[in-house]
C-alpha cells in the first residue's frame with residue numbers, strides 16, 4: 001500500500017469498502033480541498049484536480065464529496081466516481097435560502113473548537129459547536145487562544161469547561177510553539193482534526209505554528225470589535241510534518257442546526273437529568289411549580305444563561321427539522337408525480 005495514503009489517514013474502514021484492492025495503487029484518494037464542483041484529491045500518483053461523475057452530481061448535496069472524504073476516481077483520474085462511506089461528518093444547515101444540510105468536513109476524529117480570550121468568547125456559540133461535534137461523531141477539544149493577551153485566563157477556562165461535562169479545554173498562545181505542545185499531544189499520527197470557530201480566533205495560526213511553517217495566510221482582526229476579516233476562504237486539509245492531518249475551516253458566519261436533538265441532549269446532559277426531576281412530564285421550565293430547573297437556578301447550581309441557550313438551540317433545531325422534513329416530503333411528492341406522469345405517457349404509447 002502506498003505510504004502516502006497512510007500518511008493521509010487511510011484505515012481499514014475505507015479499504016474494506018473497495019471492490020478491488022488494486023484500486024489503491026492509483027485510483028483511491030483523499031479530498032484535500034473543494035472549489036464548487038471541483039475537488040483536489042491526493043492519490044497514489046500525486047495531486048489531481050477532478051470533476052464529479054454524473055452519478056455523484058445527481059446525489060443529494062450532503063453526499064457530494066467534501067474535504068476529508070475518501071473517493072474512487074475513474075480510470076483517467078479526472079472524475080470522482082464514488083465517495084466512500086464516511087466514518088464521521090461535520091455538517092450544518094446551509095445558510096440563506098438553500099435550507100439543505102451541507103457537509104463541512106468528513107472522516108474527522110476530532111474537532112478543535114477554537115475561541116479566543118476576548119469579546120468573541122461566547123458560551124452559547126461553544127454549546128452550538130459542541131452539539132454539532134457530537135452529531136459528527138468526533139471528539140471535541142476547546143482551544144482558547146490569545147491567552148497571552150489577558151490576565152484572567154482562568155475565568156475563560158472555567159466558563160469554557162461549563163459548556164459540556166468533561167470537555168477538555170486548552171488555553172494557549174497560538175503563535176508560540178511551546179504553548180501549543182499540549183494541543184499537539186491530542187493529535188495522533190493518523191488522526192484528522194478539523195479546526196472550527198469564528199473568523200479571527202487563530203485557526204490558521206494554530207495550523208502554521210504546529211506545522212512549523214506558513215501553510216495558510218493569517219490576518220489581523222479589527223481592533224474595535226475583535227472580529228476577523230475572513231482571511232481563510234476555503235476549507236483545506238493539511239498534512240503536519242510531525243504526523244496527523246488538520247482541516248482549516250474558514251470562520252462561518254452562520255452555523256444553523258437541524259436534526260440534532262439527541263446531540264443537543266448529549267451536550268446538555270446536566271439539564272436533561274434535571275428535567276427528569278420536574279413535577280410535570282411536559283414542564284416547559286418557565287413558571288411551572290415543582291420545576292427542578294427553576295429550583296436549580298435559584299439555588300445557584302444551574303446558570304440561567306445555559307438553560308436559555310439549551311431552549312434556544314432546541315427550538316431552532318425543531319423548526320429547522322420540520323422545515324427539512326416538509327421539503328423532503330414535497331420533493332418525494334414531486335418525484336412521484338413525475339414518475340406517474342411518465343407511466344401514463346408510456347401507457348398511452350407516448351415517449
Ligand SMILES: Nc1nc2c(ncn2[C@@H]2O[C@H](COP(=O)(O)OP(=O)(O)OP(=O)(O)O)[C@@H](O)[C@H]2O)c(=O)[nH]1
Nearest residue numbers: 146173174200202203204205218219230231232251
Ligand atoms: N497574541 C495572539 N495573537 C493571536 C493568537 N492566535 C491568533 N492570533 C492573531 O489573530 C489574528 C487572526 O488569526 P488567524 O489565524 O488568521 O485567524 P483564523 O481563525 O484563521 O481566521 P479566518 O481565517 O478569518 O477564519 C492574527 O493576527 C494572529 O496572529 C494568540 O494566541 N495570541
Ligand SMILES: [Mg+2]
Nearest residue numbers: 203204231232
Ligand atoms: Mg484562517
Ligand SMILES: [Zn+2]
Nearest residue numbers: 278283285291
Ligand atoms: Zn421544569
